[in-house]
Amino acid sequence: MTSDELEIRLKxxxxxxxxxxxxxxxxxxxxxxxxxxxxxxxxxxxxxxGTNCRRSYLEVVLPDREVIDDIHEFLSNHLIKDDEIRRSIEIPLVEGKKANS
Known part of the structure; x- marks a missing residue:
């Protein structure tokens, strides 16, 4: 992995x-x-x-790095909470594609 890539695996x-x-x-x-x-x-x-899909894949192009920082902050703040509250974030996209298999 190079310094211009960020990666995390969650289970x-x-x-x-x-x-x-x-x-x-x-x-x-x-x-x-x-x-x-x-x-x-x-x-x-x-x-x-809970779906018929074996894999779901989403690839999006974001307008700038600030949106990635917003996603990072959202995940950091809300994944640690185990309170069964549904949370969401709205982000702007330049383009995107989704694939299910």
Whole structure:
């Protein structure tokens, strides 16, 4: 990983059910433009529970680094809380694409 990329892997597990109820989420941000990705490209890659999908993938291009900082702050503040409150953040996008398999 280079210094112009950020990456985190998260795992959520529900231990109160009899079946495997876990979600692996991989989040990656590419901050500098390269031959493959535009500047400020953000990826969410996960295996969604409760759907027919084996994988859900979202790739978005954000207008600037400030939006990535906003997402970072949102995740930092709200992932540590285990209070069953649904939270959301609205972010501006330049473009995006989603794929389910």
């Amino acid at each position: 959520s597990v529900n231990k109160h059910v009899d079946w495997d109820d876990s979600v692996d989420l991989h989040i990656q941000a590419v901050l500098s433009e390269n031959s493959t990705f535009a500047k400020n490209t953000f990826f969410f890659d996960c295996d969604p529970v």
